[in-house]
Amino acid sequence: MLDPVIAAASVIAASIAVGFAGLGPGLGQGNAAGLAVEGIARQPEAEGKIRGTLLLSFAFMESLTIYGLVVSLSLLFANPFVK
Amino acid sequence: MNTSLYLSEVSVGKHFYWYLGENSFHGETLLVSFFVLLAIILFSVLGTGKLSWIPLQFQNFVEFVIEFIESIAKTQLGESFYREWTSFIGTLFLFIFFSNWAGALIPWKLIELPEGELAAPTNDINTTAALALLVSLAYFYAGFKAKGIGYFKRYISPTPILLPINILEDFTKPLSLSFRLFGNVLADELTVNVLSSLVPLLIPVPIMILGIFASSIQALIFATLAASYIAESLE
Numbered sequence: 001m002l003d004p005v006i007a008a009a010s011v012i013a014a015s016i017a018v019g020f021a022g023l024g025p026g027l028g029q030g031n032a033a034g035l036a037v038e039g040i041a042r043q044p045e046a047e048g049k050i051r052g053t054l055l056l057s058f059a060f061m062e063s064l065t066i067y068g069l070v071v072s073l074s075l076l077f078a079n080p081f082v083k
Numbered sequence: 084m085n086t087s088l089y090l091s092e093v094s095v096g097k098h099f100y101w102y103l104g105e106n107s108f109h110g111e112t113l114l115v116s117f118f119v120l121l122a123i124i125l126f127s128v129l130g131t132g133k134l135s136w137i138p139l140q141f142q143n144f145v146e147f148v149i150e151f152i153e154s155i156a157k158t159q160l161g162e163s164f165y166r167e168w169t170s171f172i173g174t175l176f177l178f179i180f181f182s183n184w185a186g187a188l189i190p191w192k193l194i195e196l197p198e199g200e201l202a203a204p205t206n207d208i209n210t211t212a213a214l215a216l217l218v219s220l221a222y223f224y225a226g227f228k229a230k231g232i233g234y235f236k237r238y239i240s241p242t243p244i245l246l247p248i249n250i251l252e253d254f255t256k257p258l259s260l261s262f263r264l265f266g267n268v269l270a271d272e273l274t275v276n277v278l279s280s281l282v283p284l285l286i287p288v289p290i291m292i293l294g295i296f297a298s299s300i301q302a303l304i305f306a307t308l309a310a311s312y313i314a315e316s317l318e
Contacts (some may be wrong), residue, residue, distance in 0.1 A: 055300060057299055066266030069266050070269075
């Protein structure tokens with residue numbers, strides 16, 4: 001049976017996990033995108049290379065958010081504390 | 084437990100089980116992965132069936148794909164090692180790319196299953212964990228083949244103090260590879276599902292396009308990371 005305390009705690013923990021996991025990568029991606037725009041403005045002919053590197057590093061930062069999402073999904077859909 | 088599922092037709096963690104003796108298999112994942120395998124075989128057979136000196140349209144496209152994969156391998160592994168590993172990295176790239184796009188582009192919801200639903204095989208963590216473990220095996224193999232037993236020297240490479248961190252890295256590499264791919268594919272499907280349960284028309288389309296773009300980037304990332312891990316143990 002479902003323990004309401006565990007259910008409530010899991011839902012709150014899931015939302016906190018996604019929220020905080022989004023915080024850091026958001027700052028990082030903003031920083032990276034700003035610097036990339038600066039680089040393109042200074043050297044427009046390097047745009048292709050900068051775009052490729054930017055997308056690749058975005059995906060790395062994104063994966064940190066995704067870790068938080070995986071934790072929260074496992075809390076919501078595959079909770080190990082619910083029998 | 085399942086009250087949170089009523090909000091939309093999200094079936095995370097529900098599978099269409101096949102049983103073989105004691106073991107159970109996720110049928111929907113296997114079905115779509117065999118579909119993806121067939122698609123890749125068809126793609127390569129059609130592309131290389133009638134090779135001509137001056138490539139025609141489809142052969143030209145397949146050659147472009149192969150050159151793209153070679154460029155991934157070459158930028159990470161360097162000129163001297165890349166030919167040996169191009170096939171492995173290309174297999175990973177093509178399988179992940181085809182399965183992500185098969186999940187995103189083909190309307191699998193039209194086919195009803197008794198439980199679970201057909202989707203990209205990479206939204207099952209077992210698939211991505213298997214792919215990530217293959218990468219682990221590959222870089223151990225590459226390191227042993229290049230250096231023999233001296234491969235273990237990298238565990239104490241800057242100083243012996245870093246030994247636990249270096250050992251831990253062998254576990255975090257497959258973990259992060261598998262979680263990254265699994266989470267990205269599942270997150271795309273979840274956002275599309277939730278949005279289309281709120282507004283069924285037009286609104287989810289930009290998210291779907293973003294998902295198609297992001298999933299192709301994830302295939303590229305997985306292949307690039309596999310190549311760079313192999314390069315790390317070769318150097």
